[in-house]
Amino acid sequence: MEKTFDATTAEPRIYDMWEKAGAFKAGANASRDETFCIMLPPPNVTGFLHVGHAFNHTLMDILTRWKRMQGYDTLWQPGLDHAGIATQLVVEKQLAEKGEKRTDYSRKDFITKIWEWKETSGGMIQQQDKRLGAGMDWDRSAFTMDENFHDAVIKVFVDMYNKGFIYRGKRLVNWDPHFETAISDLEVENIEVDGHMWHFKYPLAGDETYEYVEKDEDGNVTLRETRDYIAIATTRPETMLGDGAVAVHPDDTRYAPIVGKLCEIPVGPKAQRRLIPIITDEYPDMTFGSGAVKITGAHDFNDYGVAKRNDIPLYALMDTKGAMRADGLPYAEAAAQAQAIAQGGAAPADTTPINLVPDDYRGLDRMEARAKVIADITAEGLAVMIPNPALADANDEVPGEDPAPPAFIPYVEAKKIMQPFGDRSKVVIEPMLTDQWFVDTDQIVGPALDAVRTGQVKIMPESGEKVYYHWLENIEPWCISRQLWWGHQIPVWYGLDLGVADEHNPSGELDEVELLGLLLDGMVHRGEVMHCGADFDSVKSSFVFDNADIPSPLSHASVIEVADKAEAMERFSASLAEYTVTQDPTHLVFPVWRDPDVLDTWFSSGLWPFGTLGWPENTPELQKYFPGDVLITGQDILFFWVARMMMMSNAVMDTDPFHTVYLHQLLRDAKGEKMSKTRGNVIDPLVMIDAYGADALRFANAQMAAMGGVLKISEDRIKGYRNFGTKLWNACRFGEMNGVFDTQTVRTASVQDLHATHTVNRWIIGETAKTLAQVNAALESYRFNDAANALYAFVWGKVCDWYVEFSKPMLLDGNETEKSETQATMAWVIDQCLIMLHPIMPFITEELWQTLGKREKMLVHTDWPTYQAADLVDENADLEMNWVINLIESTRSARAQVHVPAGAKVPLLVTGLDTRGQSAWDNNSVLIQRLARIQSLTRVDSFPKGCVTIPMDGGTFGLPLADLIDVKEEIARLEKSMQKLGKELGGLRGRLNNPNFATSAPDDVVAEARENLRLREEEEAQIKAAIARLQEIG
RNA sequence: GGGCGAUUAGCUCAGCGGUAGAGCACUUCGUUGACAUCGAAGGGGUCACAAGUUCGAACCUUGUAUCGCCCA
Structure with a gap:
């Protein structure tokens, strides 16, 4: 290897x-x-x-x-x-590199481009x-x-449409002017940015005036003046053009005299200044700004709520790119319509087609329009003015230089404002009134909430459940339509609404005049009918069914699919025109078009x-x-x-x-x-x-996957676990070098087949089983960190640090039985390490698995062990090996304290060794001597002067190092131990002496405390004796 | 403003009623026949603060402070 x-x-x-x-x-x-x-x-x-x-x-x-x-x-x-926006963005960027835009392509061709991209780079x-x-x-x-x-x-x-869970409606939605699509609330990031708040005067209609009175907390009048205006504060002056009202809080006494009156929007051509009502609503905050709020229902979510509550018309001012609208009637006519509504005229169901952008604002970008509104209002003297703060310390100005600064300047507050940004586009999101599709979440949220409430679904960490409830209990309708090309197109088709009202058509028959009238009257404004279905064929029959009710000859029109509404109008009128000539109803068509929007990716x-x-x-x-x-x-x-x-x-x-x-x-x-x-x-x-x-x-x-924990990843850590892999690798390498692995026959030995008799082997088998239990318990409860830590501690801290060392005497110098038992045990233990580590570290473990033996199956398919710690842990082996480890560590520590060279072998003495200690020593003397570098053990009645003491349960060990020892240093070392011990003893005695402890605490806790006290007291006696001996020399 | 959470060793974090742990970093020593991506030893914490519950609190309760995150 x-x-x-x-x-x-x-x-x-x-x-x-x-x-x-x-x-x-x-x-x-x-x-x-x-x-x-x-x-x-x-x-x-x-x-x-x-x-x-x-x-x-x-x-x-x-x-x-x-x-x-x-x-x-x-x-x-x-x-x-498919990630609608993200993917469309990637492909659009690629096109941009070639100087092309999405709109250079047809929808179909653009989607083909995306698929091509997906096949090659996705x-x-x-x-x-x-x-x-x-x-x-x-x-x-x-x-x-x-x-x-x-x-x-x-x-x-x-299905959801048919159940009524999905509906189409005109609502205020978050609009992304870059992608020109609606997005859901969740796709909006609110970021605090530096903004401004402008204060403007809305003059009262008919030159009315009122007493404006401000009072302090105690009710003393601090300001009293006659005003012919109401002051409002806004961060978005460009939306003033669409104001529908000014709102004040019902408890606000300052404005009580003018509630219900009209005021004038101070911008736009003088001739058509619109008057809007002053209303009351709970929404305005009396302490914020002037306490009066302009209500622009079509451009602000809060205002939308106020407008809905108070029946204030909504005027949309911007187009899909976030620029001021340039469509519709000229301003003068639009303003006249709006004025009629404000003065009590009947409002149409939908006021958004009315474009209230003055002609010289049309087409301007949002920000340009803002600057222009501010400039226009200020020029007209309708900005709220404050004394110029620059004048306060301007006494030493040089006369004749710059023109004197103005005594008053417009009141503009610098303010942090929360501004919505698109999470993908990073542009400022505009609330927009548009037709969109929504999931009526109220209707489907119930089971989702109940599932978690009843525990059928468990969210971990538990804090997640609270967050989940909080959101779902306050859930808003979910806007699911997106004005994109890449995505699932909404399966809804629209047709012209031919539902002819009875008064137009008492006979039930449409004559040619009526048919033409239908067209001229503008079916645009008549609305649309729609049907939802999996495909055109399935909605076609619905339209046919609808049309059966309308007068002939239109009831005979055949339903065809066209691209959009414009084409539908065109085809429909062409077929009507043909009919007027031929009187042949079989060529009449009823064109329908599919909703162009796609569904939210989520x-x-x-x-x-x-x-x-x-x-x-x-x-x-x-x-x-x-x-x-x-x-x-x-x-x-x-x-x-x-x-x-x-x-x-x-x-x-x-x-x-x-x-x-x-x-x-x-x-x-x-x-x-x-x-x-x-x-x-x-x-x-x-x-x-x-x-x-x-x-x-x-x-x-x-390792870092602690439940709910903060996840900080660092290269050092990763490096550390690479080292862990190397450690495991080398433990295996040791085994290989010592003939642990039989690579010729398939290894199938189970732990029972090992028949381990040697304490060291029995101990490590028990440790392995304990680790398995820990790993299982950890993974069952998704505590990945516990599983990783248990394995790390076992593999490095038990197997490598101790078992490999303990095995050396038996593998190198042991007799055949010892050797083969240890080889078999080590092979088993290492296999268990590989198995248990495999889910976390699959590569190195699979490699070792196949290197270290013939196998029935790859490690990835090897059976996870099922042995139980209760069956494999040998209490005696456990006690004995822990005693041995303790003795070795204590001896090493003592040696280091008195600076015995690491390589030097020293003699060891012992007094008062009891039978258990004696047998533990006898069973393990070879490895203790090896690992603690001990020459020999001698039983003595009392230690010689200048002996380093090692207190153990069941006997006191000592290193006779009179020539090496620094008495003061050794006393200091022992006294430090005493101090630590004293603290523990204090705690234990305190508890045990408290009568309430024995009566209130569980029995096992009391017993444990007693046993602990016994051991600590024994140790204390040993150290005391050692100090006494040293003091004799000193 | 509302909600959720955090505060433990120099750093990063576990622990969440029985009296404090890991890894890294640090100090000293060490090429002993698996491993220097290593070994041995060691230093280092009134567990943010205050009050309460309890025989016993890092852990539970209530405040305070500071810092995150989410939503307005």
Whole structure:
């Protein structure tokens, strides 16, 4: 064997071997009926393996490998998410490099481009996962845009639509002006930025005035003046153009005199200044700004609420790119319509078509419009003014220089404001009133909440459950439509609304005039009818059915599919025109067009747990592996994904998708900082694998996976676990050099076959069994760190540090029986180490497994042990070996204290050795002498002067080193021990002397304390005696 | 502002009712026949602070302080 494991060459070779053997296929190595299924959270198809994936894939791999070795029928289901926005962005960037845009292509051609990209560059992460050693069933790899997955998505949409869980509506949504699509609340990041708050005057209508009175806390008047305006404060002046009201708090006495009156929006052409009402609402904060808030229902979520409550019209001001609208009627006409509404005229159902952007603002960017609003208002003298603070300390200005600074300046507060940004686009999100599709989450949230409340689904750590409740109990409707091209297109078709009102058509027949009238009247404004179905054919019949009710000849029109509404209008009018000439109804067409929007990516990933298994087909895999077992994912997608899977699975499958959710935190660098390219602190898992091997990275991942813990990954740690691998490697190398491994015959010996008689062997067998119990218990409760630590402590701290050393006398100088028993035991122990470590460190263990013997199966498929600690732990062997270890350590320590050269062999004395101590010595004298570098043991009645004392249970040992010893130093050493001992004794005596302790504490605790006290007192006596002896010399 | 959490050795973190642990770092010694990616020995902590519950608190309760994260 080489001195170290060469991960670089071995790991790809081993992975290849596993894959070729089908080691990770669903059901591989299954020897029982129980299944174990984990769904990989599908990485974005654009994704690369980062430390977060590496971490959470390691945990899933550990569990899956462990269960597979236990004979479960396992499936670790891999796959990729089509990631709507992210993927479209990647491909758009590529086009941009060639100077092209998405819109240079047709939708179909652009989607073809994305598929081409996906085939060549997508899914890199899957190759990288193989380097990590992730054992997924790659042949089953799914993709959320696959044909059968698509079927599942469409079926769920249609079913939920039919159940009334999905609806279309005009609501205020988060709009991303870069991607020109709606996004969900979760895709918005609120970031605090430096902003400003402007204060403006809204003049009262009809030159009205009122007494404005401000009072302090005690009710004393601090300001009284006559005002002809109401002052408002805003961070978004550009939205003033769409104001529908000014709101004040109902308790605000300052504005009570003018509530119900009208005021004027101080911007736009003078001739068409709009008047808006002053209303009361609980929303305004009296202490914030002026206490009065302008209400722009179409551009702010809070204002939207106020507007809805108070029936204030909503005026949309911006287009899909976030620029001021340039469509619709000229401003003067639009403003007149709005004015009529404000003064009590009937508002149309939808006021958003009214464009209230003044002509000279149309087409301006949001920020340009803001600057212009501020400039216009200030120029007109309607900005609130304050004394210029620059004048306060401007006494020494030089006359004749710059023009004198103004005495008053506009009141603009610098303020931190929370601004919404798109998590992908990083541009400022605009609340926009648009038609979108929503999941009525209220209707499907119930079972998802109950599942966790009743404990059917367990979220770990437990704190995750509180967060889950909090979010789901306050859940908002989920906006699922996206104005993108890449994704599952919404399966809804629209048609022109031909429902002709009775008063227009008392005869039930449409004559040509009426038909033409239909067109001229603008079916645009009449609305649309829609039907939802899996495909055009299935909605076609619904439209035909609808039309059967409308008057002939239109009831005979044949339903055809066209691209969009414009084409539908065109085709429809052409067919009507033809009809007016021919009077032949058979050529009449009723064109319908499909909703162009696609579904939120999370809508499809919400179906992942069953969509990947072939649903809606009732496949054998679906029957076998659904519902799955555990979901391991980052806390950050608890809402995005976990909650939605819970809702969707319950809505569609009527059951929970898994029974356990394991949440982990975001991975950070060694200092706990978020990793980011700009900070330059990104750790690339592949670089770590190149440097230290995948096993080291995996072990580090497992070791830091404390429940709910902060995850800080550092190269030092990974390096440390590479060293651990080397340690294991060399223990095996030692075994190999000492003929431990028979590589000629298949090794099948069970622990019972060992018939170990020697204490050392019996001890290590017991330690192995204890470790197995610890590892099982840890993995059962997802405490990966405990499993890793137990294995590290066992392999390094027990096997390498002690067992290998203890074995040397028997392997090198022992008789044949001793030697062969020890060889067999060591072979078994090392095999157990490899088996138990395999889920965490699969590569090095598989390599050693196959190097160290002929095997029935690869390690990846080797049976996980089932022996019990209770059957294998030998209490006596345990006591004896711990005594031996204790004696060796104490002797080494004493030697080091008095600076005995490490290599020197020294004599050892003992007094008062009891029978147990004597037998422990007799059984292990060879190895004690070897490891503590002892020449000989002599029983004495009393120690000579200048003897270093080693107190032990069952006897006092001493090193006669009078010539080496520094008496003062040795007394100091012993006194330090006494001090420590004194503290312990104090605690023990304190407890035992307290009568309440004996009565209240459990018996075993009392007994343990008594035994402890006995031992400590014995030790105390030994040390006291030793000090006394030394003082005789000193 | 609301919610969740953290504060333990120089660093990174376990422990979450029986009196303090690991790894790394540090100091000293050491090429003894698996391993210097190593071995041996050692130093280092009023477990953030305060009060309470308890025979007993790092651990439970309540406050305080500081720091994170999520949501407004």
